Amino acid sequence: MLAVSHLSKRFGGLRALDDVSLQVNRGEIFGLIGPNGAGKTTLFSALVGLHRTDAGTIRLEDVDLGGLKPHRIAALGLTKTFQNVALFPEMSVLDNVLVGGLLRHGLASARIAARSCLERVGLGPIADKRASDLSFPERARVEVARALATRPKLLLLDEVMAALNAAEKRDMIGLIRALRDDGLTLIVIEHHMGTIMTLCDRIAALSFGRLLAEGSPAEIARHPAVVEAYLGREHAL
Amino acid sequence: MNLRGAAIALGILLVAVLLPLGLDPQGYAIRVFALIFLFAAMAQSWNIVGGLANQMSLGHAAFFGTGAYASTLLLIHAGLSPWLGMGVAAIFGGTAAALLSLPTMRLSGHYFALATLAFGEVMRVIANTWAGLTGGPGGVSVPFGQDSWWMLNFKSTRPHYYLALCALVIVTAVFVAIQRSAFGYRLRAIRENIAAAEVIGVDSARTKILAATISGALIAALGTLYAQLTFFFDPDTVFGLAPISIRVALIAILGGAGVAIGPIIGALVIIPLEEGANFAFASQAAGLSGLIYGLLLITVILIEPRGLVALAGLRKRRRTPS
């Protein structure tokens, strides 16, 4: 579904992404791991069009996303959530999600769609609260609802479980699986290894902007380069 | 707006409609009211970009002056009715605004203010220099003859009062319609977090251009009304930074940018204040009225930057995120 080929992005002297290539298949839950600064969020930003890349191509279902602006990419079915959560602070929760719905609906239907997306993430009751009044975990879930309102085919989740407690994590894992069962493809960035290993069908590991390895959870866990990146040379076989 | 708010608004509207019956149709008071409504309408058009889109334009005089000149020159040279001239004015103003929004697309805050300010000054200098077209610094006299609705010509000020009032109602209706529409939601989203808005499918460029076009078209049409009311204008007046651009932005901001009632309250306070200050102090010393005006502006900004509407508690309280 998604084919990333030789993607590179520099910020001044820093190579945030260095010749990264990977493939995500339809209906997969694909994990993206790596130490801080590895380039995971940069990759997400490049995929949705927030960053212009210096080299390489991105193809979504055989459509070249090169040079497209984020709203066009969203219309094609690709959107993401933000690591530090980027809600519209002065708007209500419902209105936040509603804006996402405006991509596909008129105002009235967007409102209905927004309510159902909020129900989906279990936040129906707080629809009328102001976004800036929410706790961080609540905000993260609102952002997921908002992304869902755009009816994506491929959804990028950037550390949505960072601030969740164990029960909330379980619910989110359940939600992600349910979304996949409904036909959505997802790429997930998370730091918690246990979550990634159980949740994902395949995983890619980045470090310093480069792809270390791509494969099943078992393969990744054993991969020497990955172990070295996380634990240091002595632990790699 | 709830039922009580609607009732109050209707009541005020009724007062406004009946008021002129008690005033001298050629008098000073009715003229001041006409100006209040006209400037409130102008500030309301500004409010669309300055309030809803949060783009602080200091160059709206560019569109206002374009409108005034467009309709008046057509009237002088082609005998075109100012009603039709108003339509032409709106087209020119809207186009100019759309064109200006292109190079300023990625600017915000101070940079945007500077760019729009420069554009307003560009238009003013062009108008002052292209004397062949505009009559240069000497200005333009609006021809008048018999009283006529078609030619928007009246000896008394009363019809202008009602025209300005209608204009205010119309522009406010446009503002509220935008605020409540999908377009309005998109504008708000862009205002609050443009990257997030883009990622969920909001075309920020097109949205901004549309807002600018509507705002420019409306204020250009109001330029026509102004010309017909004042019978004479020159580039420094209709393209002027202080008399138009700053004043219009000020009225909206002082009253409360982003809310429909802001420009109305702003105009109700500022225009009489300016007129009153001129009246009271002009004879005493040049500069005193301006000084008081400036001090007042500073005071209000320091106390409540969100305008008088917020001061009066009519605005939803905004809590800063902890």
Add this chain to the structure above:
Amino acid sequence: MLAFLQAALDGLMIGGVYAVISIGLTLVFGVMGIVNFAQAEFLMLGMFVAYFAWAWLGLDPLIAAPAAFVVVGVLGMAVQALLLRRVMRAPPVAQVFLTVGLLIVLQNAALLTFGSSFRSVATPYQASALRLGPLYISVPYLAAFVASVASGFALWAFLRRSWFGRAMRATAQDPMAAQLVGIDAQHMHRLAFGLGVGMTAFGGAVVLPYLTVYPTVGEQFVVLMFTVVVLGGLGSILGAIAGGFSVGLIQSLSGLILPVQLQNLVLFIVFIAVLALRPEGLLGTRR
């Protein structure tokens, strides 16, 4: 060809002055992040200080220029302490309109105090010119140029060498870090604003010999100053200098082919073009 060289020379001379006038504006933005729409009014005040120094004390404006710097600089610090300090965290709307209000207050206070008449000084060298081969250099222009360059150099030395200067640069680059190492941001802002408007006032004093002063004289310089700093890069001192020379040259050279009013038009268009294509200017950093 000769006309071209003469125009270029005049442009450079005047450009040096534009640079000094505009340095203050860019300094204020660089350290405080505020665009001071009232900057040109401080120029006007500097001109008045120099005028009265001449009228009452018989001082040449160039000699009075440092006094203008001090007087207006102190006034600037008071303005910062009383007014600007309170909008540092306010949205840009409040900041812009506060300085606009300041502009209105200063202009009208000047009108009230000094009246609207035009005043000019008479100095012995006002009409004289030096010869440089086939070219003429007007002496008042040259004197203004030299004074400007000297003051610009002094400011540069101050910012580079003195503790205050370095503290200000630190505050401009990273306010949080500067505070963490013990620099009082408020003091830096006060100093920067005072220096900024003082420099502009100095510039006003040195141009007095060949201009006239009246309360609204600032309006002539507003867009000019902004063009200089935007061209050079808001926040960059070197940029203001480069911008000043550029604007002087553009203005002077366009005067060869365009009437006076249209010269300003060229400037405005340059201004908008820079904002559209490269808002950070030639040398500036995006804030």
